[in-house]
Amino acid sequence: MKASPVVKLQGICKSYGSHAVLKNVDLEVQAGEVLAIIGPSGSGKSTLLRCINYLEKPDSGVVTVNGLAVKGGTEPRRHELFQLRRSLGMVFQSFNLFPHMSVLQNVSLPQQRVLGRARADADTVSMQLLDRVGLADKAQQYPGRCSGGQQQRIAIARALALDPKVMLFDEPTSALDPELGLEVLAVMRQLAESGMTMIVVTHEMGFAENVSDHAMIMADGQVIEYGPSRDIIRSPKSERAVRFLRAVNER
Amino acid sequence: MTVDTALYILAGLPVTIALTGLALLFGAVVGFPLMLAAQSAFTPLRLLTVGVISFVRSVPPILWLFLIFFGLGSGVVTLSAFSAAVVAFGLIAAVNMAEIYRGGMVAIHHGQYEAAIALNFSTYRLYRDILIPQMVRVSIPSAATYAIGLMKDSAIASTIGVAELAFRGNQISLQTYRGLEVYAVVGLLYILLSLPVAALSREAERHLRAKVSR
Numbered sequence: 001m002k003a004s005p006v007v008k009l010q011g012i013c014k015s016y017g018s019h020a021v022l023k024n025v026d027l028e029v030q031a032g033e034v035l036a037i038i039g040p041s042g043s044g045k046s047t048l049l050r051c052i053n054y055l056e057k058p059d060s061g062v063v064t065v066n067g068l069a070v071k072g073g074t075e076p077r078r079h080e081l082f083q084l085r086r087s088l089g090m091v092f093q094s095f096n097l098f099p100h101m102s103v104l105q106n107v108s109l110p111q112q113r114v115l116g117r118a119r120a121d122a123d124t125v126s127m128q129l130l131d132r133v134g135l136a137d138k139a140q141q142y143p144g145r146c147s148g149g150q151q152q153r154i155a156i157a158r159a160l161a162l163d164p165k166v167m168l169f170d171e172p173t174s175a176l177d178p179e180l181g182l183e184v185l186a187v188m189r190q191l192a193e194s195g196m197t198m199i200v201v202t203h204e205m206g207f208a209e210n211v212s213d214h215a216m217i218m219a220d221g222q223v224i225e226y227g228p229s230r231d232i233i234r235s236p237k238s239e240r241a242v243r244f245l246r247a248v249n250e251r
Numbered sequence: 252m253t254v255d256t257a258l259y260i261l262a263g264l265p266v267t268i269a270l271t272g273l274a275l276l277f278g279a280v281v282g283f284p285l286m287l288a289a290q291s292a293f294t295p296l297r298l299l300t301v302g303v304i305s306f307v308r309s310v311p312p313i314l315w316l317f318l319i320f321f322g323l324g325s326g327v328v329t330l331s332a333f334s335a336a337v338v339a340f341g342l343i344a345a346v347n348m349a350e351i352y353r354g355g356m357v358a359i360h361h362g363q364y365e366a367a368i369a370l371n372f373s374t375y376r377l378y379r380d381i382l383i384p385q386m387v388r389v390s391i392p393s394a395a396t397y398a399i400g401l402m403k404d405s406a407i408a409s410t411i412g413v414a415e416l417a418f419r420g421n422q423i424s425l426q427t428y429r430g431l432e433v434y435a436v437v438g439l440l441y442i443l444l445s446l447p448v449a450a451l452s453r454e455a456e457r458h459l460r461a462k463v464s465r
Contacts, residue, residue, distance in 0.1 A: 053369055055365055055368060055369060082371055085368075085369060085370075085371045086371060088369070089369075090366075090369040092362055092365065092366065094360070094362045095362075096360070096362035096363060096365060096366035097366075098363065098366070098380075098381055099385070100384045100385055100388065109380060110370040110371075110372070113372055113373075113376050113380065114370060114371045114372065155366075158370070159369075159370075162370065162371070
């Protein structure tokens with residue numbers, strides 16, 4: 001029997017004014033799976049990702065994460081949002097570390113505030129995670145003194161510190177030059193190998209093809225291709241997907 | 252200038268400092284809830300606060316001073332000249348600090364809100380741990396500039412008889428007919444007061460600007 005998905009989106013719609021950004025999108029992600037969402041900019045992929053943790057409120061549809069269903073189009077209750085977000089870690093394109101706190105505080109403070117962990121326990125967890133992303137020696141620095149790649153790895157550690165079931169990545173390497181992007185991708189690959197469930201909006205075709213289990217191509221607010229990532233990226237069926245992937249490969 | 256007159260003028264220094272300091276303190280504290288109310292999602296509160304802020308700002312300081320000292324003083328509540336000046340400048344400082352804080356909030360990158368929300372920070376914690384510390388850092392240079400301006404404006408309090416620097420300078424000048432040198436000394440004292448504020452602000456800016464996301 002197929003296990004029930006950790007993340008399930010049903011009929012997600014979202015418009016800004018008269019502009020429909022998401023048109024009835026469905027999605028399922030199983031535990032331990034890595035899904036890459038690719039597609040041209042403006043296709044709605046980031047908005048879709050942000051609907052999962054309700055940074056954007058879907059106009060209609062149902063978001064189900066770890067058994068908790070939140071219905072779009074209504075004002076969700078505060079404890080529902082809290083529960084939903086408890087299961088989800090998020091990594092942003094622009095890192096969004098807290099610039100007025102040391103690297104260690106960045107990773108420790110959410111644990112203290114959200115999980116109620118004691119500072120010493122939080123620091124222990126933070127140091128383990130910073131070590132895992134290769135930045136234990138930066139613990140006392142401020143984010144402004146770290147490279148973009150280092151900041152993004154710290155942001156990954158910060159999200160992991162709250163024990164999420166699923167990690168959401170919103171173009172995690174798009175703001176980085178290629179070399180710094182590689183160190184972030186290495187951490188993400190390691191995370192995928194450790195069995196973390198991941199949904200990754202990305203333009204990194206190598207990552208999508210080699211690390212993710214499934215890939216989804218979006219265009220104009222709709223899913224135009226979905227399947228095992230190698231099949232999708234090597235032999236897309238729809239004309240729109242072929243066009244997009246050719247454009248990517250020609251770069 | 253005799254030692255006596257010099258000492259008499261110098262005795263205005265603590266009065267100017269106290270008046271400016273108390274007004275600024277009041278403004279820094281009251282300005283914060285004012286800024287929040289001016290951005291409130293609750294429209295009546297927002298409109299009311301924005302109205303009050305622009306009303307207070309568009310009336311000249313000297314008029315506020317007269318309104319509170321002579322206006323309220325004649326019957327409603329009797330205030331000493333110094334207290335009336337603190338209230339008037341405190342009121343003006345509060346609306347100006349609210350504007351400075353608002354500028355500080357606008358400077359914070361929206362990603363800071365999103366990160367805190369995604370991490371499940373409560374609204375209180377978002378403000379307390381993330382927004383306010385960054386807002387304060389951004390606000391320091393403008394607040395220091397404003398503090399210097401307020402200190403110079405506090406000379407207006409001499410018109411209701413607060414014995415601060417300008418008042419004392421004026422008295423000595425009337426007694427001695429040596430206005431030029433007396434006012435030169437008073438002017439020098441204002442400059443001396445503003446120098447450390449400006450220096451502190453530059454130092455603070457140098458240290459803190461790097462720790463704010465934009």
